[in-house]
Amino acid sequence: MDEPRDPPPDPTPRAPLAAGLGRLSPVQAAYASYTQHAIDCDDCRNVDHTCEIAEELWRVYRRVGDAAGQAVADVARRA
Numbered sequence: 641m642d643e644p645r646d647p648p649p650d651p652t653p654r655a656p657l658a659a660g661l662g663r664l665s666p667v668q669a670a671y672a673s674y675t676q677h678a679i680d681c682d683d684c685r686n687v688d689h690t691c692e693i694a695e696e697l698w699r700v701y702r703r704v705g706d707a708a709g710q711a712v713a714d715v716a717r718r719a
Contacts, residue, residue, distance in 0.1 A: 667708050670701040
């Protein structure tokens with residue numbers, strides 16, 4: 641059977657992706673701190689334990705996210 645074939649790849653070179661060259665936003669940085677702690681912490685990996693550090697990091701992430709959302713809403717109201 642004559643099945644259609646994918647076109648050959650574009651021969652033009654592409655610029656490499658620049659991953660990891662920028663900085664995280666405050667919300668992303670707060671979440672990264674929380675998740676990195678959860679990955680490394682023995683208490684966080686055990687569902688029968690609670691971790692005060694993780695709870696505080698989660699609260700910080702929520703506060704930073706709420707503040708960022710409020711800032712966007714304030715800008716939108718002024719526009």
